[in-house]
Amino acid sequence: GAGVSQSPSNKVTEKGKDVELRCDPISGHTALYWYRQSLGQGLEFLIYFQGNSAPDKSGLPSDRFSAERTGGSVSTLTIQRTQQEDSAVYLCASSLPGGPNYGYTFGSGTRLTVV
Amino acid sequence: AQSVTQLDSQVPVFEEAPVELRCNYSSSVSVYLFWYVQYPNQGLQLLLKYLSGSTLVKGINGFEAEFNKSQTSFHLRKPSVHISDTAEYFCAVSGVDTDKLIFGTGTRLQVFP
Numbered sequence: 001g002a003g004v005s006q007s008p009s010n011k012v013t014e015k016g017k018d019v020e021l022r023c024d025p026i027s028g029h030t031a032l033y034w035y036r037q038s039l040g041q042g043l044e045f046l047i048y049f050q051g052n053s054a055p056d057k058s059g060l061p062s063d064r065f066s067a068e069r070t071g072g073s074v075s076t077l078t079i080q081r082t083q084q085e086d087s088a089v090y091l092c093a094s095s096l097p098g099g100p101n102y103g104y105t106f107g108s109g110t111r112l113t114v115v
Numbered sequence: 116a117q118s119v120t121q122l123d124s125q126v127p128v129f130e131e132a133p134v135e136l137r138c139n140y141s142s143s144v145s146v147y148l149f150w151y152v153q154y155p156n157q158g159l160q161l162l163l164k165y166l167s168g169s170t171l172v173k174g175i176n177g178f179e180a181e182f183n184k185s186q187t188s189f190h191l192r193k194p195s196v197h198i199s200d201t202a203e204y205f206c207a208v209s210g211v212d213t214d215k216l217i218f219g220t221g222t223r224l225q226v227f228p
Contacts, residue, residue, distance in 0.1 A: 031214055042121075042220035043159075043205060050214060091159070095214075101147065103161040104216065 004107035012113045021077040021110045025094030038088040082114045117142040117208045121219035136191040138206030148189040149207040
């Protein structure tokens, strides 16, 4: 596609439910990143995929968070047993290899609200 | 590991005035530096980046930034702002040994008429 596509754009869920957030990167971008944007917290790195290499999961805040990337393209971020502190905008970005050199392209994000 | 500090959470300024948004970083290796902008209800866009070479980097919409290695800074400047520059600005850093970008907490630039 022309840009990074994220779905849903908004998600309201009850505390304790599981949610799945989807990211479709730009075709040909081998690197894919997930960030979380909370009010006053900036962008918090969550996880990074590069080609067929093992993902960098160092930013995942707890074992309730997981992500996968199928076929080197679409990625799904899953949050299990959601808590109110999980409420945030979840941003996906993709880039060519050598990522920052080319700049990331960000999606518009999924706004998650846990009630 | 890298870190970024944006000391100013909000910067109010009148239209046509100059502005500087401050960014300081910390890293044990050489770095690449970036400024991203997020307009209201929009995604993040790359404003400019420093990879190597000239320490003064020019970006879109009349913005520029200067890499100062001795002060570990990468401040963003614009000589004359417009109402349309109202947005959230994020400084970001990556080490030359990684593809991972670390972002600051952002600075909200509010331009008043």
